[in-house]
Amino acid sequence: MSLKNMIELEDVWKRFGERWILKGVNLKLDKGIYAFVGDNGTGKTTLLKIIAGLIKPSKGVVRILGRDLRKFKDYKRFLGVLLHESVLYEELTVRENLMFYAKAYGVFSDLAKDVFNEFGLERFENSKVKELSFGWKKRANLVRALINDPKIVLLDEPFAGLDNVARETVKELMLRLSRERVVVFTSPTPPNFRCKVFKIEDGVVHD
Amino acid sequence: MIELLIKDFKIEFRRKFEVLASLSFVLVSALILSQASFFTTKSILIPSFYIVVVFIAVFTSTTSFVREKDSKTLEGLMLLPVHPSTIFLAKTFFSFILITIQGFIELLFLAVFSNYFELLNLLPTFLVFSLYMAVVSAFSSALVMFSEGRGFLIPMIVFVFTIPIVSTLLSGNLAILLIETLSVSLAIVSLSTYLFD
Numbered sequence: 001m002s003l004k005n006m007i008e009l010e011d012v013w014k015r016f017g018e019r020w021i022l023k024g025v026n027l028k029l030d031k032g033i034y035a036f037v038g039d040n041g042t043g044k045t046t047l048l049k050i051i052a053g054l055i056k057p058s059k060g061v062v063r064i065l066g067r068d069l070r071k072f073k074d075y076k077r078f079l080g081v082l083l084h085e086s087v088l089y090e091e092l093t094v095r096e097n098l099m100f101y102a103k104a105y106g107v108f109s110d111l112a113k114d115v116f117n118e119f120g121l122e123r124f125e126n127s128k129v130k131e132l133s134f135g136w137k138k139r140a141n142l143v144r145a146l147i148n149d150p151k152i153v154l155l156d157e158p159f160a161g162l163d164n165v166a167r168e169t170v171k172e173l174m175l176r177l178s179r180e181r182v183v184v185f186t187s188p189t190p191p192n193f194r195c196k197v198f199k200i201e202d203g204v205v206h207d
Numbered sequence: 208m209i210e211l212l213i214k215d216f217k218i219e220f221r222r223k224f225e226v227l228a229s230l231s232f233v234l235v236s237a238l239i240l241s242q243a244s245f246f247t248t249k250s251i252l253i254p255s256f257y258i259v260v261v262f263i264a265v266f267t268s269t270t271s272f273v274r275e276k277d278s279k280t281l282e283g284l285m286l287l288p289v290h291p292s293t294i295f296l297a298k299t300f301f302s303f304i305l306i307t308i309q310g311f312i313e314l315l316f317l318a319v320f321s322n323y324f325e326l327l328n329l330l331p332t333f334l335v336f337s338l339y340m341a342v343v344s345a346f347s348s349a350l351v352m353f354s355e356g357r358g359f360l361i362p363m364i365v366f367v368f369t370i371p372i373v374s375t376l377l378s379g380n381l382a383i384l385l386i387e388t389l390s391v392s393l394a395i396v397s398l399s400t401y402l403f404d
Binding site: 081083089090101104105144 | 210211213214217218221222278279280282283285286287288289
């Protein structure tokens with residue numbers, strides 16, 4: 001699979017009500033790690049969700065692996081998405097949640113298993129998600145995002161709510177993932193490690 | 208789809224308060240209706256039973272897409288590599304099983320409390336009606352999940368969709384009821400793809 005132009009946005013606009021959240025975004029992202037940095041409400045999450053196919057752009061084209069998202073039925077198999085809020089079911093255990101997603105994707109990747117062990121989630125394997133702290137939920141959600149060994153990893157504020165040790169672990173993981181994948185994350189502040197930063201201001205993306 | 212169903216049932220049965228509330232509703236309504244029937248005619252129990260099933264369908268709507276939206280897990284579902292209509296079908300089957308179980312308990316207790324066992328002859332019609340109500344329930348839940356006024360909108364949509372089928376239901380014509388149910392189901396399942404867009 002070509003790692004060139006894994007994500008491509010061509011003149012993408014998004015409007016909520018009367019307000020334009022994104023104004024003519026053009027991006028081409030290959031293998032590597034990228035940060036969308038901006039204050040709250042600048043459109044970072046909206047941009048990430050547009051790439052994930054969760055929100056449709058008002059105008060413009062999104063291409064994943066060179067194919068137009070509107071015609072690419074199977075694109076979700078190539079994506080791993082961590083959203084800001086947990087998408088795990090509170091009444092189910094961590095294991096039940098991960099098994100549900102693994103069966104839905106038809107795979108529980110070695111990558112996800114390794115990250116599960118690396119995060120030390122074994123001790124919460126049989127705990128219900130509602131019994132976990134925000135930080136542990138975030139770790140479990142990150143494992144869920146990697147369950148299908150995705151080529152494109154989209155992370156919405158991956159460091160929010162994590163302690164320093166966990167932040168460091170997640171940072172190392174992201175850098176490791178970016179060697180063979182495209183990793184895109186959002187952050188309200190510029191990251192303290194080497195990556196390509198796109199600043200988002202008033203719906204416009206700056207290099 | 209099976210995984211979605213299993214997941215929904217695990218969640219449903221771990222919400223003990225809701226299970227208890229549903230059972231209480233079914234038992235209390237069966238008791239009240241059966242007592243009321245002693246002062247009128249037994250035949251009044253048939254439409255009364257169907258009205259209870261409509262109420263059960265309204266309650267079931269809140270366990271379908273609305274719950275996914277409220278618990279913020281809907282986006283996780285939307286990220287799965289499955290067609291939206293598969294998710295819709297899974298939710299419909301889930302609603303069908305819930306409505307059928309609760310409706311069957313209602314029917315059984317209504318027959319016992321009122322000593323009117325002919326009510327059990329309604330079983331085939333009730334099963335088809337359950338399917339119809341399950342489709343309507345899942346549809347209304349999907350339609351209004353983003354609306355703040357869903358507490359008002361869900362019962363309204365369910366009642367509006369129930370009206371066209373009332374005459375067929377009360378006439379007891381199973382074949383026509385089945386045709387109507389399948390037609391509405393087909394139309395709604397086709398629409399479900401666009402609902403998620």
